[in-house]
Amino acid sequence: MIYKMLSVLTRKQKSYVFLTLDLFLLPVSALFAFGLQNLQTTPVETLFQILPLLPYVMALTGCLLFWLGLPQVKLNAYERYAIFQTGGIAVSAALGLVAGTTVFGPELPMGTYVMFGLCYFMAMAGARIFLLQVVLAIYRRAEPRCRVLIYGAGGTGTQLAQALKAHEEIDPVAFVDDNTSLQGLTLMGLPVFAPARIQEIITSRRISRVLLAMPSQSQPKQEQIIQRLQNLQVDVQALPSFAQLIGTEALVEKLTPVAPKNFLGRRAHDVPLAEATQAYRDQVVLVSGAGGSIGSELCRQVLACAPTRLVLYELSELALYTIHQELQGQAEALGIDLVPVLGSVTDPRQVREVLSAHQVQVVLHAAAYKHVPLVEANPLAGLANNVFGTRTLARVAGEFGVKRFILISSDKAVRPTNVMGASKRMAELVVQDLASRSQSTVFTMVRFGNVLGSSGSVVPLFQEQIARGGPVTVTDPNVRRFFMTIQEAVQLVLTAGADAKGGEVFVLDMGKPVSILQLARQVIESAGYSVRDPETGEGDISIDIIGLRPGEKMEEELTLTDELMLTRHPKIFCAHEAVVSEIEVASFIRALRQAVASNDNLAARQLIARWVEGDGLATATRAQK
Incomplete structure (x- = not known):
């Protein structure tokens, strides 16, 4: 009362x-x-x-x-x-x-x-x-509480007891501990007993639950204790350490959600898609690389444009399963046919079957190997996927009269210094060549910088390093990159697909490049930690400078020319860059196929170094001889 x-x-x-x-x-x-x-x-x-x-x-x-x-x-x-x-x-x-x-x-x-x-x-x-x-x-x-016995009177046990004392539904009654120096003492107002008396304590004090608070104990020892307690007909629960709950072992879950726009160094652009939507409404759209970071976001936004069918083309079974499961319910609700296709765009036979069977009208080509160090270490696989895959999909799209083909490119394709960038530049040359000769299909490409939050990008990498307690690694204190959000990238792609006339390179006004060192500081501080001072050692997470990786630039560029044309959107620009002839494209594709077939890494690097702008890749290739 x-x-x-x-x-x-x-x-x-x-x-x-x-x-x-x-x-x-x-x-x-x-x-x-x-x-x-x-x-x-x-x-x-x-x-x-x-x-x-x-x-x-x-x-x-x-x-x-x-x-x-x-x-x-x-x-x-x-x-x-x-x-x-x-x-x-x-x-x-x-x-x-x-x-x-x-x-x-x-x-x-x-x-x-x-x-x-x-x-x-x-x-x-x-x-x-x-x-x-x-x-x-x-x-x-008035309200009976759950009476609890805490097994373990060490640091975790005493902190647990302190926390439970303020709990309205749990009543900590006593400790049990193997340490004879603690037995007989009173900690946090609770007596400490020997394990030999545990059955007596459970019975006399009406214990209904035992909490194991000894995370440092070996797993076999804990299992032995649990087996013994289960025979006493009480609930048994094991707790992790407080370090695991609030310390470095749980930092990934603890990290403050990072809004990518906070790291852009500019205000995020909102590209209106009202007009662009009409280019995809009631169309059959195919997205290659549908399970990747860019590809999956393309699928989400295309689905909102109400196509009649969306074909998810993906090489990774897990990635395809994940995006298909995510979108299946929404597609059914909207009456859209969602088709998962497991396969590679480098397979001409399968590509023809897919485009023919589904009568594809728009192709958004996002399938590519994009991680610079991995492609640098596996150049032939990177070239085969990025160059041959693009050529196969683009040529078949032209053969079947696909209305629009949009290539997702990268700022690393501009005067490249690494194989990944060179492969993307060669893919651009292939698409530009087809655009110059196509009568029915509009071929275009979209080029942008680093995408915040995408798989393998710098922010998730920094977060993983912080989760391990550091250090956060930066290749050079002066490295700078252009950044954009996944949403911006996809809006740009869809707008380009709607506005393209053929052969253009669309780029986004990405503001000023962002210092990677400063970005590392921001990510550390956004997670609630401080940057460690290298001289005094004060602070939580250190930043290590590890040196530029093979093929890495200090800064990237977005275009080969300074002559950019405005589009209907003030933040989207268009460039018409020099193209190579059909004969030249056929020549380097034939030579590249021979190098890949003979597993000749050096020959492949020398070949692409001759065809891409700038001398960065050629210099790197000479250094590897």
Whole structure:
């Protein structure tokens, strides 16, 4: 009954109750302190002389209580900081009494003021502790709590006990620990027993659950203890360490979600798709690389454009399964035919079957190997997939009269210094050649910088390194990159697909390039950590400079020419770059096939170095001889 009456009070009403209690205890403490110190030596008249001063002291104390917010502190949260506040208020009240008696009289012995402060402090703190116990006792009688035995009285166990004491539904009763030096002690107000007495304790203290709080114990030892406890018919639960819960072992889950736009170094562009949507509505659209970061976002946004059919073309079984499962429900609700196709765009026979069977009208080609170090280490596989795959899909698209073919390219294709960039540039040359000769299919390409949040990109890498406790690795302190969000990249692709006339290279106004070193600092700080100072060693996560990787540039470029044309969107530009002839394209494709077929890495690198702009790749190739 009493508990229910208290529970219906609002937090504000409860704070007024505590304020009234604190003010009531002030004159009581003053009179008690006066009686202890002065009753034998001071006339009783002096007591009545100081009574008019108490309202003044109470008003001062009331203002202080409101300012510090002590009445608002919940009973079960009345701990060290609130106790310090209580002490400060008691000292202030005593000083107020000193000031009042000094000005208006009569002056009292110093011991009286000290005793008043001590009495007031003990009265306020004691009243709260007493009320907490009363409320808990009433609640426990009204609402039975789960009585818990904690196995392990070490650091994890004591922290667990402290946390459970404030829990309304769990009642920690005792510890059990193998350490004989702890047995017989009382920790956090709970007795510590030997494991030999565990059956007796469970029975006598009505234990219903045992919590294992010993994460450092070996797995066989824990299993042995669990097996023994299961025979006692109690629930057994094992806890990880608090380091695992709140420390470095759980940092991936702990990381503050990072909004990619925070790292752009510019305001994110919102490319309106209202007009572009018409290019995909009621069309059969094929997305190659549908399970990748860009490909999957393309699928999501294309699905919103209401095509009649969306073909998901993907080499990875897991990636295809994942994106198909994600979109299947939405596609069914919209009446869109969603078709998963497992295969490679390098297979001409399968590509023809797919485009013919589904009568594809729009191709969004995102399938590619894009990770620079991996392609650098496996150049022939990268060239075969990125160059031959693009040529196969693009040529078959032209043969079957596909309306639009959009190649997803990269800023690394501009004067490349690595095989991945060179393969993308050669793919561009293939598409540009087809665009110059096509009568029915519009071939175009979209070129953009690094995509924040995509698989293998720098932000997820930094997050993984932070999760391991560091260090975060940066190749060079002066490296800078253009960045865009996945949403921006896909909006650009879809807009380009709608606006293209054939042979263009579409690029986005990506603002200024972002310092990778500064980005690393931002990601560390956004996760709630500080960057370690290399000189003093202060800070949480260090940043290591490891040197440029093979084929890596200090800065990337977006176009081969400075002559950019405006489009209907102010942040999207178009460039018409020089193309090579059909004969030249056929020549380097034939030579490249021979190099790949003969597994000749050096010959392949020398060949592509002759065909791409700039001398960066040629220099790197000569260095590898």
